[in-house]
Amino acid sequence: MAGLSVASAQISVVSRNIANQSNANASRKIANVVTVNGLPTLASVSRASDDALLKNLLSANGGQAQQSAISDSLTQLEATLGTSTDDSSSPAALIGALTNALQTYEAAPQNIAGAQAAVTAAQDLANGLNSASTTVQNVREQADAVIASSVDTINSVLSQFQQVNDSIVNSPQGADITDLQDQRDSLLQKLSSEVGITTVMRANNDMAIFTDSGVTLFDKTPRSVTFSSTANFSAATQGQAVYADGVPITAQSSPLSIHAGRLAGLVSVRDNLAVTYQKQLDEVARGLITDFQETDQSATPTQPAQAGLFTNGGSLTVPATGAVVPGLAATIQVAASVDPSTGNPELLRDGGISSNGAAPYVYNPTPGQAGYTARLTQLITNLSQPLAFDASASAGTQTSVTNYAASSASWLGTKVSQASTAASYSTAVQSTSSTALSNATGVNLDNEMSKMLELEQSYQASAKLLTSVNSLYTSLFAAIQ
């Protein structure tokens, strides 16, 4: 009888394994059979597990989620550069188009269509910078929103974790806790995608979770993770930090900042990559205002320089040299006095855009004489003259605005290609870790089936034994009668 019951108990474990074969988080269950008093009994059910591989997978999950968050956001930023087939929308290409329009106008300065085309090219450039700036801030805003939902996920996973962990800790000695353990592992995996974690195993199968920077997330009870999202992003907006257990875990340059997970990736996009790119766009805008500024043309100049073709939202002030003006790319626009629909585009040739054609900012010594080209020549040359740029924008300090726009594209290209490499590397690591863990702890169907055959035979043998004993007794009883 013992043989039959052990065999059927083992068969039930095998069928559990087979049933869970497609569940990626379920581990292989092992029926532990011991011999007591010469008879086999099912002592306990345990599971195949590998703590080292699980830890690998947890850290790989964190890395993968972080890199893919960065890579996804950068792909959105890349949209500001246009695509390969249509690269006419990047700031560098738009500056090139403006240069071309100015040159064409300069070759036929009497042609008002040339003036209109040049001003339109300038408007395209200003609009291009405006929309690039909007894209950057949208990317930051989205990152902020995803951080909020990631924090929600973390909190809900932690509270589920508490239930499962409590059930495990409170189970009586020898009870089958393998399914609960599987569940706990799958919660850990989910958590590790959101934030880099380390785990510590305590007595009685109790588990504590810390961030990879050492802040407690769960120890007997879940610690609350808090974050308040920001509604509207502009260049000057700073996103809020995420707090765990009252400690900021995403503040820059804090030793308690997390290193991995979706949160880390999103925070680095929101507070670092997108911010730097915005600075570069702002510097391009500032460079343009500087290149097109108008100076006092009197013999002894007394008036300050004023913003000409490009202005900061209509202001005549020329921004200070060599320092980022936050959000300038969002507010740069073409002066109304030169706009073909509201003003006179020929001021581009004669100067006096800032003063609406009044001295002392007019360059043409005889305003209205259409053959005057010196100012246009100067403007074209200015676009390739070096200017001082803010070092904090990381795209060069002494270069022309044309080259600066190109080096900003290079900066972004470098980040995109780094992020893409890192993302595909971390995905490979994650998939290898996952495969290794699955191989070590997962179910092989063939294996289970052959085990099943073996158990079937042992069950048949036990049953055969019973019928044999039965027939022995039957014949014995027949002989007695």
Added chain:
Amino acid sequence: MTIQVSTSSLFSIPRNAVVDLQSQIAKAETEVSTGQLADPAESLGSQLGLDETLQAQSANLGNIQSSNAIVQSSLSASQEALTQIASDAQTFENAIVTAQSSGDVSTLPAQAQSLLSSLTSSLNTTSGGAYVFGGTNSTVKPIADYSQGPQAATAAAFQTAFGMSQSSPQVNTISAASMQTFLTGAFANLFQGASWSTNWSQASSTRTSALISPANVVTTSVTANESAFQDLANAYTSIADLAIGNLGATTQQAVLSNALSEAGAAQQGITGLQTTLGISQSQITNSNSQMQTQASLIDNWVTKLGGVDSYQAASTLTNLTTQLETAYSLTDRISKLSLVNYLTA
């Protein structure tokens, strides 16, 4: 020890491979069809800016060449007008030399009159909506018709100098010496400075210029206020409108020789102007061909950076397709490879 492979990872390997291959195929397809990198930022990385700069430079060089064509056409229009003016001046000099020896000046005034209007129309040549001799004042007709101002000025000067009009029968009393004084004084002044700008010319004396290469500015026109044109107008007017037919013989000779010397000076000046414009023209031709070479080098570079070798792209696509097919058949095979299929109930 045999390593166990879990059934789920056995199935997930070809599945992941298929996903990866499909995304690679999508990229390769774009590259084959466009001949350009599917994702330039990712593939070029730090060289993306270089790629953008080169593309902008190439477009810029092309653009300068086409704006140079506009400048060239206005230069050619100037040159043609100058050639016409110079040949007119030559005709005029010949006629005067003939008249000097024959003493017959009867046909000269009419000829000078028509040469003067030919000079006016040459100096009013336009190209692309701009008066090429207008200087920076290129949208205003530079030279007035003789009857619209200059004629009155000449008459007034004549009246002031001799106390009579050109049509007066008394003109034969004007001495050669006083005519000489008039020609080099009051009359010459009509063709200079403020008087020229008031009566004859609306042009600006500032020659126009243009960028013909990223770093080279050249003069693109000469103006109607150049002294050569003033001299020539002087010579034509003196013959056409000083009643030369009615002057005394010696006075006539004085006017003729003055006109000859003015026309000679004008011719020299015109040659100088032609040279000035010729230098600009050849500079443009040179910088055009230089920019063409530069542009083709840059285009080569751009192709190397951002372009895709079509053979390579096509063979990559073929490879990927084969791989994808293999992955499909693997999935099929693996799904058949199960002990379950061999167990009979």
